Amino acid sequence: MEIGEIQSHKGVIGTMVVNAEGIPIRTTLDNSTTVQYAGLLHHLTMKAKSTVRDIDPQNDLTFLRIRSKKHEIMVAPDKEYLLIVIQNPCE
């Protein structure tokens, strides 16, 4: 399964797939964390997408990266699903 492959990359802490309603379909983290991430990131992704489209209607959000002190959260949005990966870029 793809998820397993992604999880096996260096530095990846967790992977999850969330659907449009915020229901986690597949996850490698515990439920509460997953639900938290799903809820928060869903809103953020929607906001980012609408921002990009407001600026240029022909444009669309392809990827969202949030770099924080501890790790990086990467979100790949789709029409119905969201693929979220939390990675620790090893330095």
Place this chain on the structure above:
Amino acid sequence: MEIVYVYVKKRSEFGKQCNFSDRQAELNIDIMPNPELAEQFVERNPVDTGIQCSVSMSEHEANTERFEMETRGVNHVEGGWPKDVNPLELEQTIRFRKKVEKDENYVNAIMQLGSIMEHCIKQNNAIDIYEEYFNDEEAVEVMEEAPSAKTINVFRDPQEIKRAATHLSWHPDGNRKLAVAYSCLDFQRAPVGMSSDSYIWDLENPNKPELALKPSSPLVTLEFNPKDSHVLLGGCYNGQIACWDTRKGSLVAELSTIEFSHRDPVYGTIWLQSKTGTECFSASTDGQVMWWDIRKMSEPTEVVIMDITKKEQLENALGAISLEFESTLPTKFMVGTEQGIIISCNRKAKTSAEKIVCTFPGHHGPVYALQRNPFYPKNFLTVGDWTARIWSEDSRESSIMWTKYHMAYLTDAAWSPIRPAVFFTTKMDGTLDIWDFVFKQCDPALSLKVCDEALFCLRVQDNGCFIACGSQLGTTTLLEVSPGLSTLQRNEKNIASSMFERETRREKILEARHREMRLKEKGKAEGRDEEQTDEDLDIDLEVLVSRAEEEFFDIIFAELKKKEADAIKLTPMPQQPSPEEDQAVEEGEEAAGEGKSEEVEEDLA
């Protein structure tokens, strides 16, 4: 009481044209004031009345009922599960999830998103894009502007009979004042009635000099005392040394006695760094260098004769036309002579003969300027004949760097006090050249035409920004140099010093080779007969010449033959169209062939 005014018009006159005319004013009603009414009122003084025409407003306060607020948050626990699924039941959720996973849409989406995600993950692992690169480098300002200089002020000689400005000196503190020495350097051609005054100018006021200095004979050189800015030293045209105190006025404070002074105009005067700040020395074309103490000007404290044969004969002495002294090397000084030789001397030598340490061949003409590089005192700049040369104390036979021969005579030169690789020169055609040999060695970095007449002297201010140059008609021009030429560039000191060293080494190597060659020639001349050597040389020469000729002609013939061969190759032009024609014929045949095959196919169809 009604006030009524009645006027009458005849009916027949209604609608008639109005004829207006002037008439006196008539008093119709006159209402007199009634003092009894005044008793009904009380006088009020002062009266506070607003006389502005605006909307009148009133202010009210109202108290609202207390409104309570509270901040609350909502924690979203579970996603939007569809109605039939109970989020708490594990079985149901698992079943729902499995259903979604089987959806084709889901699979495709995951494949696509997965590949994008993988790319980014790998990217993250490969490079840290948020790394602090170039942490150590500070923001470097790149000087991209072209070097430039602009004239700020011009100080003209207020005298009617114009004299040349022969020397300039900046005021030691603050550089707000400039002392200019005026004199006529043409031998005995000074016009009658020429004033011998020299002036101190305040930079803010170019119209009138701040102070006039009145010596008995025109001043050729003038210098501020770096320790005491009120004291000035001047060298006169008649060979005397004069000293002024600006607090005391324009007349000479101290003057050296004629008998003990120089016999020729004093071309160089410099203050010495002494504890008392009263010592100075002067040089003149009579071949003497004299040391003075300004407290006692009746006779010099020391005299050195510039006789390079070291015999102290005044007849053999070379006339000094420029003098150089660097306070960091207090015992050494250098003299540039009229004959073009530069003499380096040591003041502290025991015997007078040893005072002259060494000489440099210098220029073909008088050495008009001599200055050590403020950063690398071992290298000094001289100007004379039509070139400017840079010397190193180590290389005594020739200069290490020099400019090309110019069209006009160079009159003065100075190093920039801020940048070790920049120096300025002035020429007889009125141009000021700024040389930056870190940037360009064969030409000046900037060449400016300051005035139409010759420029005689040049002085750079201590901050490296301002340059004053004096011309033949007594006009002193003050220029400001662009910041690129007056701020120390990165690495410039290293580059300049390495350049000096490299050139010095080159000169040393050349000197060594010359010496070797000379020794060899001497050896040859001593060892063999002269005739034989001549014949040998001749024979060798002839053989060499004939061989050279043969080779030369061989090469020429070879080239000619090659050219002919090429020409022949180019001639078969008329033959080329025929192969083309053949090709065309062939193509035509092919086309015809195809056409036939098509016909055949049609027939078949």
